[in-house]
Amino acid sequence: MRFLSNSRQVSFLLTSMGVSVVGTAVALLAVTVHMSARGSYSSTLVVLADLLPATLLATLAGMIVDRYSNRWVCVIALSGQVVGDLVVVAGSNSAWVPYLGLFLIAAAGTTVGPCVYSLLPKLLSEDADISRAFANATGVQVLGGVVGSSVAGFLYAWVGIRWCLLIDAVSYCLAILPFLMMKADRRARSEADQGQGDQTDSWLAGVKAVATQPVLRAAVLVQSLGVAAAVAINIVDVYFVVRVLHVGSIALGFLGMTWAIGIWLGTRPDSLWSTPARSTRSVLTAGLVMGLALTIPMAWPNIYLQNVMWLIGGFCLGVQAVATRRVARATTPESQRGRVFAAMAGISTFSSLVCIPVVTGLLATVGPRIALLSLSATVLAVAAIAQITVRTPTTAGEKVPVENAAV
Known part of the structure; x- marks a missing residue:
């Protein structure tokens, strides 16, 4: 062949x-x-x-x-x-x-x-x-x-x-x-060191890697909240656009397109994840900016302002998606990488599943504006705490160690 x-x-x-x-x-x-x-x-x-x-x-x-x-x-x-x-x-x-x-x-x-x-x-x-x-x-x-x-x-x-x-x-x-x-292939079990024993063979190795490494844990948590926010937007936007902004389905379509364009643009700037340390800072900073971008249109409802903020929010989600995987590659061994990537996807999906009933309940009780404002405030708060507590190297070429500890 x-x-x-x-x-x-x-x-x-x-x-x-x-x-x-x-x-x-x-x-x-x-x-x-x-x-x-x-x-x-x-x-x-x-x-x-x-x-x-x-x-x-x-x-x-x-x-x-x-x-x-x-x-x-x-x-x-x-x-x-x-x-x-x-x-x-x-x-x-x-x-x-x-x-x-x-x-x-x-x-x-x-x-x-x-x-x-x-x-x-x-x-x-x-x-x-x-x-x-x-x-x-x-x-x-x-x-x-x-x-x-x-x-x-x-x-x-x-x-x-x-x-x-x-x-x-x-x-x-x-x-x-x-x-x-x-021609290329990967079978990590055969490449793993025999001395790693049960840690390498554990089904939960990916989850443990995310849970025990502060840098990776913070990056995955902030990125998962960003994904949950995107899911919440899909639920809330139709009610917010119709009941608060009093515009129709065309505006809703533009908002969705703007968000998708923002995500695509967010995957482009290589400089944001050129090193593991820079990738970590990019994930956490993007969480802060996304929280603000989602909060502003709720405080000052305007369809044009919301389009701009959704573009920024989508950009931040795109940055997080790439930079989090860059952090994972730098902080986990090759033999566990498939489990780590799968665990990250599972955590993001779980956060979305939790978010759906929460946002639906808020939507029914306090309306679309307060529902999305509550979620955006959560994203902003978690990103701010992670930004303060997670220690990353200051040297551009220095790699994030596996045992990187929170301050």
């Missing part, structure tokens, strides 16, 4: 990751629209089917990534997403099968992100190139969700849920091909 060059392997790896993200977004929107006629509870079930796998299966996904060939893990994961699509197609008239299919798609996808982020350092030798690849992978994830939702809307309107999901299944099959043509 003819193997791809390293640069092409990176390109195709990111493309396959993008197809997986787009496919999940397509299935999510198609199932949401298709099941909406069955009652208001359907939206809740769709959200749970999409988010629960990342939380429940994070430790298992991380262990699989660290124990087995990453190439073949991705091939099997994408094949699993094909099966999930076919389950939805076969049971599209059922009251519960589409939720099962969506759960399978999301569950299979839990290994794709950690695999890609763990494989990239195997393909690139320069630290700057690896950081740029991480940034591009984050951008692909962001744009994949936006593109997938847009594509799903057109496909569902034109051909219905069955053909929509069949086309999605074909795209997953095409995404498998680059992994079959890759």
